Amino acid sequence: MIWLNGRLLPRDQAHIDLADRGFLLGDGLFETLRAYRGHVFKIEDHLQRLSAGAAELGIPLPVDPPVIAAATREALAANQLEGDDAALRITLTHGPGHRGLLPPEDPRPNLLITAAAYQPPSQLDGFIAVIATGVARNEASITARLKTLGYLDNILAQRQAARAEADEALLLNGKGRVACGARSNLFLQVDGRLLTPAVEEGALPGITRRFILGLCTEMGLATEEGIVTRESLSDAAEAFVTNSLLEVMPLRRIDGKELPIGPVTKQVMEAYTALTPR
Helix, strand or coil: CEEECCEEECHHHCCCCCCEHHHHHCCEEEEEEEEECCEECCHHHHHHHHHHHHHHHCCCCCCCHHHHHHHHHHHHHHCCCCCCEEEEEEEEECCECCCCCCCCCCCCCEEEEEEEECCCCCCCCCEEEEEEEEEEECCCCHHHCCCECCCHHHHHHHHHHHHCCCCEEEEEECCCCEEEECCCEEEEEECCEEEEECHHHCCCCCHHHHHHHHHHHHHCCCEEEECCCHHHHHHCCEEEEEECCCEEEEEEEECCEECCCCHHHHHHHHHHHHCCCC
């Protein structure tokens, strides 16, 4: 069952106008969320980001954020996922429009919510990451800081990772510096502090990224949002990536360099786990 524009429907009965700008032009936004036994983690932060992004793109939210929050719970219940780990996706499109690039003057946005059972990969195994080639993240573009439907660069980078038998691709920005993962934010333990690419470097302002930065401050761990170069990867003593589904995923190899799941990574993992309902 899916939630579409205020109604719960079987997937095969849900229909969206073929003139929808999300389908034709990637004109829209999405949020991926994790639910623990019916509790959608950090939903207020996700809806705040969705609302802010929609305002920037001129997409009116068809319902208020509290209604969207209630709809996520409806989607979980309709799919009998209240007692399980689940992945949710909220998709907002600009709705149908006429030919051309300009959006309609009276938009009719579509809002879609899907829910599915989710089994996270093992943190004990960690991830292998490679640097994507031939795909650059435009750190100056609005699309670098909004979670838009235009994910082609990320798709191409992740395909490279898969061909290299890796789990994640690291995207470089236009200056050849590391911006983020294809589906994650990156943290490196370098010279006694946790270093993560700044938003100005093209890093997506991830919900989990922000949560981890705040959590580290509470734990007394030094952090820095700054420039991450290829040399930074070589200098890292530990590394991990974050997103809402993966939580804190250690990196055990970056472009051939082996890394341990070190004490700082373990400390962050344990602190994050302690604050999520299990």
